[in-house]
Amino acid sequence: MPRLPVLRRPTGQPRLPRDVIVLGVIAFFVMVGFGVVVPVLPVYVRNFGVGYLEVGAVVSAFALMRFAASPFCGRLIDWLGERTLLALGIGIVAISSALVGFAGSYVEVLVLRGAGGIGSAMFSVSAMTLLLRSTPGSSRGRAVSFYHGGFLLGGMAGPAIGGVLATVSLTAPFFFYAGTLAVAGLVGLVLLQRTAVEGDSAAPAPLLPIRTVLRDPRYRAACLANFANGWTSLGVRSALIPVLVVDVLAGTAAWTGVAFAIAAVVQTIALGPAGRFVDTVGRRPAILGAYLVASGTILAIAVAPNFAVLTVLLCVYGVAAAFMGTAPAAAVGDATAGARGGRPVALFSMASDLGAIAGPLVAGWLVDVASFPAAFSVAAVFLLLAALSALRMPRERPQQRPESGGAGSS
Incomplete structure (x- = not known):
């Protein structure tokens, strides 16, 4: 394995x-x-x-x-x-x-x-x-x-x-x-x-009301970021780039597989540094920087002149995606630290699913009635909004984060 x-x-x-x-x-x-x-x-x-x-x-x-x-x-x-x-x-x-x-x-x-x-x-x-x-x-x-x-x-x-x-x-x-x-x-x-819910002797942690979580700017920024990530990474990127390679760059489906595989390797390598950055520098700068880079990169992908440039851009997007998959989830953990219950995480997950469902449909329609750049531009706007939402997150030193957690307790 x-x-x-x-x-x-x-x-x-x-x-x-x-x-x-x-x-x-x-x-x-x-x-x-x-x-x-x-x-x-x-x-x-x-x-x-x-x-x-x-x-x-x-x-x-x-x-x-x-x-x-x-x-x-x-x-x-x-x-x-x-x-x-x-x-x-x-x-x-x-x-x-x-x-x-x-x-x-x-x-x-x-x-x-x-x-x-x-x-x-x-x-x-x-x-x-x-x-x-x-x-x-x-x-x-x-x-x-x-x-x-x-x-x-x-x-x-x-x-x-x-x-x-x-x-x-x-x-x-x-x-x-x-x-x-x-x-x-x-x-x-x-x-x-x-866990305590399953019958351990430890006292269960308090249940945090969802209304309290929704008022936290860290949680709201994380949900918007997850929606933008679902729309772009799981929706537009997966649905349109294979078509872009064949219809615009005159390539084959095999080309798409090669480019995606290279980008996946780069993203995997970037996960370690991304996790350390999120923990040591902060969630706020990670979301702001990664989503800004992703926004510019997804716009550039739509007008890539050849397959080599497209592959490089996908690798850059893969590095940004390593941070995009890490920082918002960590921010949700910060917003709910010390409390049990899965409803905040469920809503966070739904934000990504909603983007992944709507993204391909809207993007496909935009390609039909307008162009590839138009479809990718909408994705770039959502990524930009996610980056800007991070500005509302509180500035925080890593050592100030809640240290609650531990198996079976919170």
């Missing part, structure tokens, strides 16, 4: 809690399986004799049900605890993925992928809630970057494995996905520490 990014611990900084390491391993196994399925899913769905609209509906069903289920995940965490809900969510995705391999009709695939989206929401919200709650403020950036490193490494390994499995059978990737999820769920149940 590829090694997760090594985040060297600066002198005086505490080690990452064990739960953070475990969550990084879980993230790797989850994303390996997801990466195996993604390239195969459209081809598999087409075998049921449906059109491209129906193929898109299957992809959207996962995201839409994930978005719809997220608001309920916070309350479920209050009742069951992060560890139990994480394992339950992974179990739902595993079972639904295995059943997709046995599906006899398009409708069955559509329903099962929707169910997988519900399980994914349960896993994602509970994992991030546990990660932020179990990590001191001085290490929160490093913890988030380590966790995202597991996703990135899994995402790079998954498609390669999926291509090999697809030569055996179009259903084999779905069974492989179920297997990696079973491993991830087992790791979570065995190695994650139990």
Whole structure:
């Protein structure tokens, strides 16, 4: 198994809690399986004799049900605890993925992928809630970057494995996905520490009202940043750049894969420095700088003159994305430090999902009625607004951050 990014611990900084390491391993196994399925899913769905609209509906069903289920995940965490809900969510995705391999009709695939989206929401919200709650403020950036490193490494390994499995059978990737999820769920149940909600003797931490969190400028800036990141990185970047390469630069789909792979490696390498920067310099400058760089870069991508320039720009965006994935989540942890409950994290996650759902639709429409630069410009505006929102965050020295956290306590 590829090694997760090594985040060297600066002198005086505490080690990452064990739960953070475990969550990084879980993230790797989850994303390996997801990466195996993604390239195969459209081809598999087409075998049921449906059109491209129906193929898109299957992809959207996962995201839409994930978005719809997220608001309920916070309350479920209050009742069951992060560890139990994480394992339950992974179990739902595993079972639904295995059943997709046995599906006899398009409708069955559509329903099962929707169910997988519900399980994914349960896993994602509970994992991030546990990660932020179990990590001191001085290490929160490093913890988030380590966790995202597991996703990135899994995402790079998954498609390669999926291509090999697809030569055996179009259903084999779905069974492989179920297997990696079973491993991830087992790791979570065995190695994650139990929390007070799940029956420990420690007194439970107070439940922070969501209205209080919403008044915190750190939380509002983080949610706007996550929305802009979802719109651009998960939506516009993934949906339009492959088309841009083929239609404008006269390249092939293979070119896109090469450029994305190089950018993913650069982003993975940048995660360690990003985590340390967020912890030592601050969340505010990280969000401000990264989102400004991303805004300018996404505009430049739309007018890239050739594939080489496009690849360099994607690498620059990858460096910014390392900070964009780390600083907002750390800011959410700061805003909710000392409190239990997953509703703030659920809303934070929904902001990204909303951007990822709306971004490709709006961007695609803008390309049809206007141009590629117009579509990328809207993404750049959202990134710029996210950067400016960081100016409302309080200036804070790293040593002033709340140090609450620790497995089983907050």
